[in-house]
Amino acid sequence: MMTTDQTQQTPVSNWEGGREPFKASYGKLMMWYFLLSDAFTFAGFLISYGALRFSSPTWPVPDFVFSSLPGGIHHKPLIFVTFMTFVLIVSSVTMVRAVQEGHRYNKKGVALWMTLTIVGGLIFLACQAWEWSTLMGKEHMTIHVNPFGTHIESGTYLDGDGHDVQKGDQFTAGKSYLIHKHGDEWAPLRYQTESGEIKQQQFGPKAFGALFFFITGFHGFHVFSGVVFLSIILVNVLSGIYANRKNHYEMVEKIGLYWHFVDLVWVFVFLVFYLL
Amino acid sequence: MSVVQQKNKETDPLIRDLGHDDHFHAHHHGDKYQTNFLTTYIFSQDHKMIARQYLITGIVWAIVGALMSLVFRIQLAYPDADVSWLKPFLGKWITLGTGGVGRLDPEFYYALVTMHGTILVFFVLTAGLSGTFSNLLIPMQIGARDMASPFLNMLSYWFFFLSSLVMMYSLFVSTGPFSGGWTAYPPLSALPQASSGSGAGLTLWLVSLVLFVVSILLGGLNYITTVLNLRTQGMTMWRLPLTVWAFLVTAIIALLSFPVLASGFFLLIFDRSLGTSFYLSDIFINGQALDRIGGSPILFQHLFWFLGHPEVYIIILPAMGIVSEVMSVHARKPIFGYRAMVYSMLSIGFLSFIVWAHHMFMSGVNPFLSNFFVIFTLIIAVPSAVKVFNWLTTLYGGNLRLNTQMLFCIGFVSMFISGGLTGIFLGNSTIDIQQHDTYFVVAHFHVVMGVAAFFGMFAGVYNWFPKLFGRFMNDSLGKIHFWLTIIGAYAVFGPMHYIGLGGVPRRYYRFDNFDAFRDFDDLNQFITIAAIVTFFAQLLFVVNFFWSIWKGRKLTEKNPYGSNSLEWTTPVKTIHGNWPDKLPVVQRWAYDYGKDGKEFIQQHKPMAEGEEDSSH
Amino acid sequence: MAHINYEAAKRVAYRGFVILGVVTIVEVFIALLGKGYIVEGFHLSRPVMYLAMICLSLYKAYYIIFEFMHMRYELPGLVRSVLLPTILLIWVIIAFFYEGDTWFHWRKSVQEIPAEMQLARPAGNAGLIPVQSADSTEAQEAVPADSSRPAGQVQPGHTH
Incomplete structure (x- = not known):
């Protein structure tokens, strides 16, 4: 394809034209630059999250909010989301393996590892669905209401909620609480501060719930579309299209880049929502 | 006719002997992309056809947007005039008062201002300018058969078309198009009850712009990868015409800034449709506190202007590139300071990302933070001035051909200087306290990115019309168009600076309740008359454009201007794949004019014995 | 590769x-x-x-x-072309977070306004009290505690 040009006397650099300066096909470059621009989309969201969090007097503590496990287990902070992270890491590794098998032109290998990647993506989506439905259904956190709050001063509870808090329990500033619902009614507890004032639990910053569902939802949407693209490419792999192509399994490599990017974004979503 | 056909068949001997054979015909038995009317003219994957599509869509939008400006200019100059004659066009937005006196609905006035901004900024000066010329010139000037991905290129246009359709549709919904300003600041945009245009009109507006972002990203990815990977042999980066550099930098800016606008819009869509409070806090409607707290409207402004400021360079950089190229060709001189031009474009591109909050000095950004934005903003004057001086020195001592495209280039430089200088005023936060939201701002950005970018676009259209349609536009008509336009533009926007300094605020429906602004009534009327005249001068262009497509003087030679760049080595009647046989191999940079006693030396001509490469 | x-x-x-x-x-x-x-x-x-x-x-x-x-x-060129643009985000992060902090302080200063000068706050929600800054006597006069006027009309310094 690249014939050398007889008029060139000097050693030819990659930038002389007629060749790929980064030794990468235009398709791969497009994927890289698309991911760069998608990174800016996520950066826009995550930085907005940061700005709103900085502007808020309190912010829910993640290891109090994300502490449920399937089967009615509570107070196991961050365990479930760590599992989700692992699912995504594993699916990233299987994707790496699929790309490596592609380099060996091993159709069966590619198909196997891609199938495992798709399964990983589906498990992640299922986990996210469970996490969302628990937060919405059991804890009543929605994009409008955030029942997770933190105390700004120390005091003593005047009521109990029948779950974790008994009448007379002491708490200190910074302690998290969750406002429960009785039937359709919110039941914020009353408490007495150390200075003797009687106050009621307040809802947490609304932005927390909305940002959480929005950003993890946007990430989940990426996972979902990744699963769809992976499935399409898996069908193509099985049909043998790529084996006959000039660039062989490059499509697998490109979708691999996308899939790793989804994992990469999760690193930061995990950081800002679950760790910090 | 036969001469043309003969010339068309003749292969350039330089390409025949020295060209690069990429086995074009072996890969393309016949033309699989252009088999029928639909694939040739509608769903075309040919970059030249897509360029034509962008250009004509842009022209349609420009006429719509300009007509809107005339309506609100009439309202500003003659608030008491009877405009019932507009009723056939605007329908219920003209209310008939006592005695059948027609008045422009105030709500619709704001809608017109908003739509004028949106249409001109996005649909005309982004898609119509960068979309047209990136598509036309990138493959032809770098010596490529087409874009890297012709299919995505086609999708890019059709997303733009879809976005256009949705925006056009929003003009006709019963509650009216969006009326909260093209910047769509919340809470006006976040609350559907804020104004009637904030309902369905804004929903469609947002959908349209999200589609537009998709179109820009698809286009931008294509432009970048094409410039990187598809340059023909010998076409190093330092041999690229400045147009291609400008399109490359534009595409990079677009790729990094539009996604952030999309994030801002997604959050806004959530606020509107799902009741979240990302941008809302402390809102009262009819004395009732709204249960929407904890967000910040300034957050949207930050996200918006993180696109918004780079956007003005997305608009002006292609114009700059076109002007540099056309000016050099018609001054018969190499562009002065080629590398300085490239570096200044790159630094403008970089700086455009760190200055966004200078649009927000008076809307609540922290005053301490403003200091940094002022400093960064004023630094932009440096690369801009480098470019201006390079254009002036290119003109100096040149053998100027004062044809229409050259006149528009000179007009561009004039406009860019005038508008750039007022930019230095506004970039200072202290002076901005006085000037913000006045007609001074309106005049500034219209001159520097509106009219200047239009001049670049006109220069490009007049210059490359033969490559687009195989015929020339009428030069005499073009010159009349130029002189009417530049005089008209200064007549419109010159006085606007003055009334802006007088404190007249923008986006007001009428001024007669304010004693302070009554003195400016005459000037407002003058501006309106000038605007109407200038608009009709543009019709000369439109007539010239469409007349010349079918009736213009025919292009009979490959290189009518004696230009160096590769698009003028393609056949007179353009073909799919651009070059019939081999691809030209580039031997020199694009600006060897007047070198060694030769008027011009085309890029694919080999270096003579002992000749120095001017690009080093 | x-x-x-x-x-x-x-x-x-x-x-x-x-x-x-x-x-x-x-x-x-x-x-x-x-x-x-x-x-x-x-x-x-x-x-x-x-x-x-x-x-x-x-x-x-x-x-x-x-x-x-x-x-x-x-190749290093590809690495740079993909990674260097993210440097732009550093200034974005600084500016946005600084702004977030500013909003926090403004909200706090708003809360220090005595209750009788404040507009009614939304029921059942914590934190934020929607009135303008305290140092404008015009605003104080214009806004009785149970004011039913829209907030937009009471901005201090809005003298047109």
Whole structure:
């Protein structure tokens, strides 16, 4: 394809034209630059999250909010989301393996590892669905209401909620609480501060719930579309299209880049929502 | 006719002997992309056809947007005039008062201002300018058969078309198009009850712009990868015409800034449709506190202007590139300071990302933070001035051909200087306290990115019309168009600076309740008359454009201007794949004019014995 | 593309799994240790904890980009063209967070306004009280405690 040009006397650099300066096909470059621009989309969201969090007097503590496990287990902070992270890491590794098998032109290998990647993506989506439905259904956190709050001063509870808090329990500033619902009614507890004032639990910053569902939802949407693209490419792999192509399994490599990017974004979503 | 056909068949001997054979015909038995009317003219994957599509869509939008400006200019100059004659066009937005006196609905006035901004900024000066010329010139000037991905290129246009359709549709919904300003600041945009245009009109507006972002990203990815990977042999980066550099930098800016606008819009869509409070806090409607707290409207402004400021360079950089190229060709001189031009474009591109909050000095950004934005903003004057001086020195001592495209280039430089200088005023936060939201701002950005970018676009259209349609536009008509336009533009926007300094605020429906602004009534009327005249001068262009497509003087030679760049080595009647046989191999940079006693030396001509490469 | 041999590549993939897994566990461990879940009464100071978690996350990002996405094997030009633009985000982060902090202080200063000068606040919600700054006597006169006027009309300094 690249014939050398007889008029060139000097050693030819990659930038002389007629060749790929980064030794990468235009398709791969497009994927890289698309991911760069998608990174800016996520950066826009995550930085907005940061700005709103900085502007808020309190912010829910993640290891109090994300502490449920399937089967009615509570107070196991961050365990479930760590599992989700692992699912995504594993699916990233299987994707790496699929790309490596592609380099060996091993159709069966590619198909196997891609199938495992798709399964990983589906498990992640299922986990996210469970996490969302628990937060919405059991804890009543929605994009409008955030029942997770933190105390700004120390005091003593005047009521109990029948779950974790008994009448007379002491708490200190910074302690998290969750406002429960009785039937359709919110039941914020009353408490007495150390200075003797009687106050009621307040809802947490609304932005927390909305940002959480929005950003993890946007990430989940990426996972979902990744699963769809992976499935399409898996069908193509099985049909043998790529084996006959000039660039062989490059499509697998490109979708691999996308899939790793989804994992990469999760690193930061995990950081800002679950760790910090 | 036969001469043309003969010339068309003749292969350039330089390409025949020295060209690069990429086995074009072996890969393309016949033309699989252009088999029928639909694939040739509608769903075309040919970059030249897509360029034509962008250009004509842009022209349609420009006429719509300009007509809107005339309506609100009439309202500003003659608030008491009877405009019932507009009723056939605007329908219920003209209310008939006592005695059948027609008045422009105030709500619709704001809608017109908003739509004028949106249409001109996005649909005309982004898609119509960068979309047209990136598509036309990138493959032809770098010596490529087409874009890297012709299919995505086609999708890019059709997303733009879809976005256009949705925006056009929003003009006709019963509650009216969006009326909260093209910047769509919340809470006006976040609350559907804020104004009637904030309902369905804004929903469609947002959908349209999200589609537009998709179109820009698809286009931008294509432009970048094409410039990187598809340059023909010998076409190093330092041999690229400045147009291609400008399109490359534009595409990079677009790729990094539009996604952030999309994030801002997604959050806004959530606020509107799902009741979240990302941008809302402390809102009262009819004395009732709204249960929407904890967000910040300034957050949207930050996200918006993180696109918004780079956007003005997305608009002006292609114009700059076109002007540099056309000016050099018609001054018969190499562009002065080629590398300085490239570096200044790159630094403008970089700086455009760190200055966004200078649009927000008076809307609540922290005053301490403003200091940094002022400093960064004023630094932009440096690369801009480098470019201006390079254009002036290119003109100096040149053998100027004062044809229409050259006149528009000179007009561009004039406009860019005038508008750039007022930019230095506004970039200072202290002076901005006085000037913000006045007609001074309106005049500034219209001159520097509106009219200047239009001049670049006109220069490009007049210059490359033969490559687009195989015929020339009428030069005499073009010159009349130029002189009417530049005089008209200064007549419109010159006085606007003055009334802006007088404190007249923008986006007001009428001024007669304010004693302070009554003195400016005459000037407002003058501006309106000038605007109407200038608009009709543009019709000369439109007539010239469409007349010349079918009736213009025919292009009979490959290189009518004696230009160096590769698009003028393609056949007179353009073909799919651009070059019939081999691809030209580039031997020199694009600006060897007047070198060694030769008027011009085309890029694919080999270096003579002992000749120095001017690009080093 | 220049590639390491298949067996070595396979090892890279599985090593990547171990590294990313261990780093994630360390991050979660720091989070739980720092907030006193693991050793009763033991807390890490927030800056230390946050800095550690941010650094570890950046390391994870680096590992994913350079090993999984094969950035290590690309030419330096490609690496730069993809990674350098993200530098722009540093200034964005500084500016946005600084702004967030500003909004926080403004909200706090608004809350210090005596109750009789405030508009009625939304029922059932914490925190924010929607009135303008306290130092304008015009605003104070214009806004009785039970004012029914829209907030837009009481902006101090709005003298047109």
